[in-house]
Amino acid sequence: AQSVTQLDSQVPVFEEAPVELRCNYSSSVSVYLFWYVQYPNQGLQLLLKYLSGSTLVESINGFEAEFNKSQTSFHLRKPSVHISDTAEYFCAVSDIYNQGGKLIFGQGTELSVKP
């Protein structure tokens, strides 16, 4: 079984400041790793994912995440945030052997960017 822990429930930051949203996971098998973003009153959208290969993955809007196998972490970072990044962010894992592709989500981190 897998589990995901997002270490911060709320992260307030000022515009143009850097941010890190932390995610740790637990699994007895290899996993795929995902970050999803949820804007107010909307469904979730994929931000980025790690399947294999380079441990550093990037999104089109400046976010990046690094897979650290030894620390079982997949932290999300952005060097300079915008007001429009205000949203809830979810880390998720999926067992690579699982036929159903089920996602196990963390509790979510609410990012609030202030001017």
Add this chain to the structure above:
Amino acid sequence: NAGVTQTPKFRILKIGQSMTLQCTQDMNHNYMYWYRQDPGMGLKLIYYSVGAGITDKGEVPNGYNVSRSTTEDFPLRLELAAPSQTSVYFCASSYGRETEAFFGQGTRLTVV
């Protein structure tokens, strides 16, 4: 370009009533999922399906039922609504294990 469509968007149920949350996708995805989202709890998987005629339980299936008679549709049934089922429900679909899951806009359900 509809993607995943859920109906209704909002619903208030009385304890003991039943209802079906509808979900349809037009992307020809084999995998479909139902999640519930509660504040501070993230999303919990209720049921999932890997293809028409095949369904399986997720983390929190009690009080719910599903069916998958076609690739496009994956309705979620609540038989005897309870206050503990007050939540936001999301349907999602994906092409496969390594691919992006697409989510609907959600159904906000309140049981009183």
